[in-house]
Amino acid sequence: MELREKIINLEKTLLTFEVRRSPAKLNELLSENFKEIGASGACSGLAEILEHLPRERDWSATTQDWEFRALSEGIVQVMYKACIEKPGSGTPVYSRRTSIWRLEGESWKMVYHQGTAVVPFELEG
Numbered sequence: 001m002e003l004r005e006k007i008i009n010l011e012k013t014l015l016t017f018e019v020r021r022s023p024a025k026l027n028e029l030l031s032e033n034f035k036e037i038g039a040s041g042a043c044s045g046l047a048e049i050l051e052h053l054p055r056e057r058d059w060s061a062t063t064q065d066w067e068f069r070a071l072s073e074g075i076v077q078v079m080y081k082a083c084i085e086k087p088g089s090g091t092p093v094y095s096r097r098t099s100i101w102r103l104e105g106e107s108w109k110m111v112y113h114q115g116t117a118v119v120p121f122e123l124e125g
Contacts, residue, residue: 003076004068007101010108011078015061020053031102031109039095039115059086064124074103082115083123094120 001009010029019025026049034046044052067079079098086093100112 003070007068007076007078007108008066010101010110011080011099012063014110015063015082017056017058020056023050023054026050026053028107029110031104031111034110035112037114039093039117057086059084061085062123071100076101076108081118081121083121092120094118 013019014026014029019029030046030049032046034049036044036049038044062083062085063080065081068076070076077098077100079096082095082097084093084095095115095117097113097115099110099114101108102111
């Protein structure tokens with residue numbers, strides 16, 4: 001599997017509840033010095049993520065327009081659009097997202113993630 005596909009697949013696994021509800025699986029994918037700036041503007045580190053994500057309620061994410069680029073040896077970035085829908089909310093949340101992944105030992109780990117709220121966009125078929 002080429003690196004682009006591998007990183008995008010890792011990113012997508014972080015959008016599944018199987019992973020989000022498991023601190024052990026989150027620790028496998030997130031670096032010790034992980035930082036996030038959410039679409040709301042809130043900043044979080046690994047400890048806050050490990051506390052918050054396992055308590056999330058159900059929602060679904062549709063992603064598209066994936067981009068990938070190598071920043072340096074062992075550091076890559078992915079960018080994409082996401083539409084998050086929460087049952088009962090009636091209004092999906094649209095965002096552009098970016099993550100930076102770093103090779104730590106033998107494993108790729110996310111070190112940074114940012115979601116920026118955007119106006120609704122047309123979802124691919």
